Amino acid sequence: xxxRRVGTAGLLIECPDAQxxxxxxxELWKRRATGELRVAEIVPGARTVxxxxxxxxxxxxLPGWEPxxxxxxxxxxxxxxxxxxxxxxxxxxADLWGVTVDTAVxxxxxxxxxxxxxxxxPGFAYLRGLADEWAVPRLAAPRPRVPAGSVALAGGYAGIYxxxxxxxxxxxxxxxxxxxxxxxxxxxxxxxGTRVRLVAM
Amino acid sequence: xxxxxxxxxxxxxxxxxxxxxAHLGVPRSGALDAPALRLANxxxxxxxxxxxxxxxxxxxxxxxxxxxxxxxxxxxxDIDVDSRPVERLRGCQLFEVPAGGVVDVKRATRGVRSYLAxxxxxxxxxxxxxxxxxxxxxxxxxRLADGDTLPVGVPAAAPMLVGExxxxxxxxxxxxxxxxxxxxFDTKGLFGSPYRISPLSNRVGSRLAGTALTxxxxxxxxSEGVVLGAVQVPADGQPIIFLAxxxxxxxxxxxxxxxxxxxxAQAQPGTTVRFRELx
Numbered sequence: 001x002x003x004r005r006v007g008t009a010g011l012l013i014e015c016p017d018a019q020x021x022x023x024x025x026x027e028l029w030k031r032r033a034t035g036e037l038r039v040a041e042i043v044p045g046a047r048t049v050x051x052x053x054x055x056x057x058x059x060x061x062l063p064g065w066e067p068x069x070x071x072x073x074x075x076x077x078x079x080x081x082x083x084x085x086x087x088x089x090x091x092x093x094a095d096l097w098g099v100t101v102d103t104a105v106x107x108x109x110x111x112x113x114x115x116x117x118x119x120x121x122p123g124f125a126y127l128r129g130l131a132d133e134w135a136v137p138r139l140a141a142p143r144p145r146v147p148a149g150s151v152a153l154a155g156g157y158a159g160i161y162x163x164x165x166x167x168x169x170x171x172x173x174x175x176x177x178x179x180x181x182x183x184x185x186x187x188x189x190x191x192x193g194t195r196v197r198l199v200a201m
Numbered sequence: 202x203x204x205x206x207x208x209x210x211x212x213x214x215x216x217x218x219x220x221x222x223a224h225l226g227v228p229r230s231g232a233l234d235a236p237a238l239r240l241a242n243x244x245x246x247x248x249x250x251x252x253x254x255x256x257x258x259x260x261x262x263x264x265x266x267x268x269x270x271x272x273x274x275x276x277x278x279d280i281d282v283d284s285r286p287v288e289r290l291r292g293c294q295l296f297e298v299p300a301g302g303v304v305d306v307k308r309a310t311r312g313v314r315s316y317l318a319x320x321x322x323x324x325x326x327x328x329x330x331x332x333x334x335x336x337x338x339x340x341x342x343x344r345l346a347d348g349d350t351l352p353v354g355v356p357a358a359a360p361m362l363v364g365e366x367x368x369x370x371x372x373x374x375x376x377x378x379x380x381x382x383x384x385x386f387d388t389k390g391l392f393g394s395p396y397r398i399s400p401l402s403n404r405v406g407s408r409l410a411g412t413a414l415t416x417x418x419x420x421x422x423x424s425e426g427v428v429l430g431a432v433q434v435p436a437d438g439q440p441i442i443f444l445a446x447x448x449x450x451x452x453x454x455x456x457x458x459x460x461x462x463x464x465x466a467q468a469q470p471g472t473t474v475r476f477r478e479l480x
Binding site: 004005006007008010012039040042043044045046047048049050052053117118119120121122124125126163180182184187188191192 | 220221222223224225226229286328329338339378380381382383423424425427428430431448449450451455458459460
């Protein structure tokens with residue numbers, strides 16, 4: 001493992017792959033819950049886990065907390081996203097994959113996804129699980145406005161826009177589920193570790 | 202209750218922000234010059250985390266329906282109460298406003314952002330534990346508009362007068378701890394010549410203009426978590442220092458982290474910035 005310093009009270013754990021990020025994220029959340037780890041934020045990324053506002057001594061304790069590799073599968077609750085697959089870029093995604101639109105949709109609904117990390121906007125989750133060779137490039141020019149609820153792909157990730165915003169991901173469908181609501185006890189529907197399935201409507 | 206007669210270009214409600222939600226993509230937000238807001242709150246007897254107003258450059262004008270004790274800190278700006286000027290003592294204006302009184306915070310003559318605290322605090326509905334406006338994600342109350350009204354809470358018993366204000370203005374020397382991605386750059390460029398604060402700066406970040414930093418390794422960095430004060434270097438090589446409304450993750454490498462962002466909240470466009478390495 002490699003730990004990098006981030007300012008005075010931040011630490012960045014570098015991981016070889018997304019599975020290892022999930023292992024570390026789950027391990028650190030568990031240790032925070034027991035009070036063993038004192039930290040303001042635990043923020044998973046694509047290949048890293050950031051600790052922000054960590055108590056002194058955390059860097060020294062981390063090597064002893066290294067989780068067993070690959071032990072943890074995404075263990076969060078399963079959330080089904082009811083999706084209408086009529087996105088403007090669905091055909092271009094099918095073309096990039098070299099398959100028909102029906103086959104592309106079948107791939108999307110048959111692949112178990114899980115939340116790797118969040119960012120970009122409150123409640124926006126980067127969903128992993130799609131095969132590496134299905135990675136699609138972002139649009140050359142982002143759309144000035146992507147409607148809330150748009151289900152989209154970019155790189156190796158799927159994602160759902162919680163609110164209307166500019167965006168360069170390829171739109172494959174839409175959902176009317178509310179991804180982020182500050183009035184809920186748990187405002188984000190999709191949190192790191194949550195398992196996700198797209199269900200065709 | 203307060204009525205906004207002139208909102209100014211960007212006046213927002215701010216407290217000390219909403220930390221603890223970064224893993225859901227929620228920015229920390231909060232006052233850009235947190236020490237200035239704390240000081241204003243202390244002058245009027247509020248807890249440090251009470252909400253006040255953050256103005257930008259041109260101030261704002263407010264009518265107070267009830268008598269109030271008010272303090273303004275941060276950027277140096279003249280203030281009138283019912284068209285009579287308020288004296289500035291110890292870097293702060295502390296004054297009483299009668300029922301129906303009009304407070305006019307004028308253009309900043311030094312610094313950028315003034316912080317107005319009223320005894321009792323601004324008590325708009327909190328969102329995820331904070332009353333701060335987040336200009337990146339849109340959480341919290343909208344930026345103020347002319348005609349808005351703001352609720353005020355019940356004042357504490359006795360104000361306590363403590364603290365010394367920051368002294369905004371002049372050339373800034375920022376202490377920076379290199380990392381986590383300083384190995385992606387030739388870091389000499391950062392210390393070799395001064396930068397200037399670009400007018401494109403906002404609550405998300407202070408953009409700097411100067412020597413473009415050169416990357417010593419190619420390739421894309423997978424998105425990772427970023428912290429307050431992170432100095433991110435995008436493709437054009439011009440650094441951006443992340444302030445309170447910064448995104449929670451980013452895809453450009455971070456060359457270092459500034460130890461104190463409060464002076465940046467008061468740095469006008471064109472201000473000279475130098476970096477000093479901390480160990």
